[in-house]
Amino acid sequence: MTDILVRAAAIADAEAIAAxxxxxxxxxxxxFDVEPETVAARRQWLASETTRLALVAERDGRVVGWASxxxxxxxxxxxxxxxxxxxxxxxxxxxxxxxxxxxxxxxxASGLGLHVLIARVCAENIAxxxxxxxxxxxxxxxxxxxxxxxxxxxxxxxxxxxx
Numbered sequence: 383m384t385d386i387l388v389r390a391a392a393i394a395d396a397e398a399i400a401a402x403x404x405x406x407x408x409x410x411x412x413x414f415d416v417e418p419e420t421v422a423a424r425r426q427w428l429a430s431e432t433t434r435l436a437l438v439a440e441r442d443g444r445v446v447g448w449a450s451x452x453x454x455x456x457x458x459x460x461x462x463x464x465x466x467x468x469x470x471x472x473x474x475x476x477x478x479x480x481x482x483x484x485x486x487x488x489x490x491a492s493g494l495g496l497h498v499l500i501a502r503v504c505a506e507n508i509a510x511x512x513x514x515x516x517x518x519x520x521x522x523x524x525x526x527x528x529x530x531x532x533x534x535x536x537x538x539x540x541x542x543x544x545x
Contacts, residue, residue, distance in 0.1 A: 386479055388486040391436035391448060396424040398445035399438065402471045411504040411536055412469065414529040432456075434464050434494055437486050439479045446474035449483035451491060454500060462497040466543075468513065480509070484517045491545045498542055504529070505537035519543040 391399065404418040428436055432453040439447040447470040454463040466487055470480045491499055501519055503510040514521075519541035527535035 385441075386446075386482045387440040388437055388482050389440065391428060391438045391450075393425055393428055395438050395445055395448070396428060397421045399428075399436075399448045400424040402445070402448060402469050405472060406469055409472075410507075411529070411531055412507055412510060414504075414531060414536070416531060434496070435487060435490055437483060437490075439470075439474075439483050441474065441477075441479070446471045447479040447483050449487050451487055451494070451496065451499065454498075462495060464491070464496055464499055466499045466501045468510075475509070480513050481516065484513055488517060488543070488545070496545050498544055501541045501543075503539050503541060505539050511539060511541075514539075514541040517543065 400419050400421045403413070403424070406412040407415045407418050427433055433450055434453060435451040437449045438445045447468070449466070449468045451464040451466055454460045454465050468480050468483045488499065499519070501514050503514055505524065520543065521539055521541050523540045525538040525540065528538050529536040
């Protein structure tokens with residue numbers, strides 16, 4: 383197995399980021415989006431000031447995952463709270479990519495002046511919940527049946543970690 387390189391995402395990564403995200407949109411409950419995103423939308427997202435941090439993981443020169451820290455709310459008192467997200471390409475599931483990305487976001491969070499990271503994970507996303515647990519996130523609540531996807535109601539587990 384080759385090494386994983388985690389680096390800052392660039393605008394040129396928008397196509398790979400969109401492809402990974404769109405696979406999750408169409409095939410999983412890792413996101414509650416139900417329509418794929420365009421590459422142009424991901425370029426705009428990368429350039430947005432609400433995206434506090436965007437990283438990609440490369441293996442053999444190919445982007446196989448991405449992570450972000452995005453503003454939790456536009457209200458000023460929440461400036462030091464962000465939502466953490468990690469997405470991994472299917473070819474790289476269970477290979478350490480998600481863990482490498484999650485560690486990198488936590489490592490960079492304090493340097494960004496952040497205090498709280500929040501992850502909202504679908505209750506049936508066992509891998510996502512295990513990753514949050516491993517990274518020291520505390521499960522602080524469950525939002526019951528807040529999403530409807532693939533013909534069923536879905537719960538969200540809210541997890542948070544102090545930086």
